[in-house]
Amino acid sequence: MxxxxxxxxxxxxxxxxxxxxxxxxxxxxxxxxxxxxxxxxxxxxxxxxxxxxxxxxxxxxxxxxxxxxxxxxxxxxxxxxxxxxxxxxxxxxxxxxxxxxxxxxxxxDVRVAALGERHFGAGQGIANLIYITVGTGVGSGIIIDGRLFRGTTDNAGEIGHMTIDPDGLTCNCGNRGCLEVYASAPAIARRTRAYIQAGHFTKMTAMVEGDLARISAAVLSQAVEAGDGLAQRIMEETAEYLGIGLASYINLINPTRVIIGGGVSLAGEKLFAPLRQVIQKRAMQNIAANVEIRPALLGDRSGMIGAAALAMEHLGCK
Amino acid sequence: MxxxxxxxxxxxxxxxxxxxxxxxxxxxxxxxxxxxxxxxxxxxxxxxxxxxxxxxxxxxxxxxxxxxxxxxxxxxxxxxxxxxxxxxxxxxxxxxxxxxxxxxxxxxDVRVAALGERHFGAGQGIANLIYITVGTGVGSGIIIDGRLFRGTTDNAGEIGHMTIDPDGLTCNCGNRGCLEVYASAPAIARRTRAYIQAGHFTKMTAMVEGDLARISAAVLSQAVEAGDGLAQRIMEETAEYLGIGLASYINLINPTRVIIGGGVSLAGEKLFAPLRQVIQKRAMQNIAANVEIRPALLGDRSGMIGAAALAMEHLGCK
Structure with a gap:
């Protein structure tokens, strides 16, 4: 078929x-x-x-x-x-x-990617899972009892607008301190530029040939790889922000697995290792002990594969 | 039957x-x-x-x-x-x-109370809802597609340990800034005592005949009723704390209704009016516009009625 x-x-x-x-x-x-x-x-x-x-x-x-x-x-x-x-x-x-x-x-698109990972990626065989994408935005899809949970007006999973600092930065949604204004790819680049403009030394300045507009989550990831101290610090801060939101999220949903995709997740263990620590520290013991935090398996194919999986589900083939 | x-x-x-x-x-x-x-x-x-x-x-x-x-x-x-x-x-x-x-x-017990409200209380006929109890502790139950959602290890709904201030007070769960350390009945009493001990004037001091150990969420509620300024301020702070947590919660679950029970909810509109404002301010517009925030209907009977409803569900009578 x-x-x-x-x-x-x-x-x-x-x-x-x-x-x-x-x-x-x-x-x-x-x-x-x-x-x-x-x-x-x-x-x-x-x-x-x-x-x-x-x-x-x-x-x-x-x-x-x-x-x-x-x-x-x-x-x-x-x-x-x-x-x-x-x-x-x-x-x-x-x-x-x-x-x-x-x-x-x-x-x-985020929910569809969650379906892709659930049927053909890192979520195969898992009934309760959260898929999170950390890229231009921060979004998520919730799979409950093997099915996508959409909520009353099809808006469930808005982790990007979870408050992680009640007096924090203003978000364009009208709230303050939303996860997205700290942990999205543009937010990470903004935080990095702010550190450099404040005088912090980093290899990243040379990596972008002094053009701070070229600072990106990918540049940060390479700099961590190269042992850059500031990049490491920013990656750990990112893990802290994501971990605050994720710990609350898993306390509510108690999933078997959290799958993280999107451009920022490509940093791999440099992000995942500190993120797991934050979650162990902040989430309920019983819940944290029973959840796996894993990278997405389909990469930038989760969206198109998930869109096909959506059709399969609707047609009763999944 | x-x-x-x-x-x-x-x-x-x-x-x-x-x-x-x-x-x-x-x-x-x-x-x-x-x-x-x-x-x-x-x-x-x-x-x-x-x-x-x-x-x-x-x-x-x-x-x-x-x-x-x-x-x-x-x-x-x-x-x-x-x-x-x-x-x-x-x-x-x-x-x-x-x-x-x-x-x-x-x-x-909290999930069972959620079932009670869902079948015989403020949640009748509602497929997606969150029931929250604010009393000695802060807990919740999630109803999805008409059924209790329990999570992978039966721990879903732990709103009491949602982080609402990442650098906040230490909670006995090991995390910092959990909702429960700000908005539970004992936490409200503790915050009230701290204000009084810091020299704030309030009718509550006379109401408990100077014995601050007798300060409770019920005393606070009576003092708000009597037009006490400090009590009003503490009630609004409580609404702010609850609203930060609830806005994030409804952003994730996108429920039709949020039902609030437990001792603190007995304050009624004095709590609910500012709480609704915080949620409108902090939650996603589309989600906030489509959710009702309502008091529990069964009061202290939601637990026993809900326990019976649990048996009805398991036996296929509901």
């Missing part, structure tokens, strides 16, 4: 043709070019879908799944708000149903 | 004979006297159960539900740890199964 999964991002579109065992037959990646408007993005999405179905007629594709960033309305099949696309109440689902005459399903 | 629900507390035992519509036919309350040991407590529990079945033979009771404080092991039917009873790994379920030869079920 063939399925198509498409992961729509702010900068790129990633699409896969895949079977029910998660075997990927064909992938396509191309630019989103969101500034050209929804019609252009839809055309690019269709071109990407057509590219992966080259060898297979659309009639044998059981279903298509779409992972859409931001707030989605699953009843209406629409994007309510997606800052990185500039979308505000854009209908999505009908466009693709009309085009292909096949079953099409959509959900938020 | 008749069911028995028993709510075991640190100071008292409350038991009810009830039918599947939640109609209470007979209740019994007596002292726990936990210091006399588990055998004495079991004897008191049995006496309480026998007292409510006076008019009805045990053979027509479909099942018995027990709400047990602290950590429970549902597989073994045992109390793992209950600080207010002094219990450490005490088998419970078999004692009552042997005694009555009827189906007996147990769960944590």
């Amino acid at each position: 063939y399925f198509i999964g498409l992961d729509l991002g702010g900068t790129k579109i990633a699409t896969a043709l895949i079977n029910e065992r998660g075997e990927v037959f064909q992938t396509d990646r191309r630019m989103t070019e969101a500034h050209k408007g929804p019609a252009h993005v839809f055309a690019a999405m269709k071109a990407s879908i057509n590219a992966v179905t080259g060898a297979v007629p659309m009639s044998v594709v059981e279903g298509i799944g779409l992972g859409i960033p931001g707030l989605v309305d699953l009843q209406k099949g629409a994007s309510i708000f997606a800052g990185n696309l500039g979308w505000d109440h854009v209908p999505v689902l009908d466009v693709f149903k009309r085009e292909y005459g096949r079953p099409v399903f959509m959900d938020n | 008749y069911f028995i629900g028993l709510d075991l507390g640190g100071t008292k035992i409350a038991t009810a004979l009830i039918n599947e519509r939640g109609e209470v036919f007979q209740t019994d309350r007596r002292m726990t006297e936990a210091h006399k040991g588990p055998a004495h407590v079991f004897a008191a529990m049995k006496a309480s159960i026998n007292a409510v079945t006076g008019a009805v033979p045990m053979s027509v009771v479909e099942g018995i539900g027990l709400g047990i404080p602290g950590l429970v092991d549902l597989q073994k039917g045992a109390s793992i740890f209950a600080g207010n009873l002094g219990w450490d790994h005490v088998p419970v379920l078999d004692v009552f199964k042997r005694e009555y030869g009827r189906p007996v079920f147990m769960d944590n």
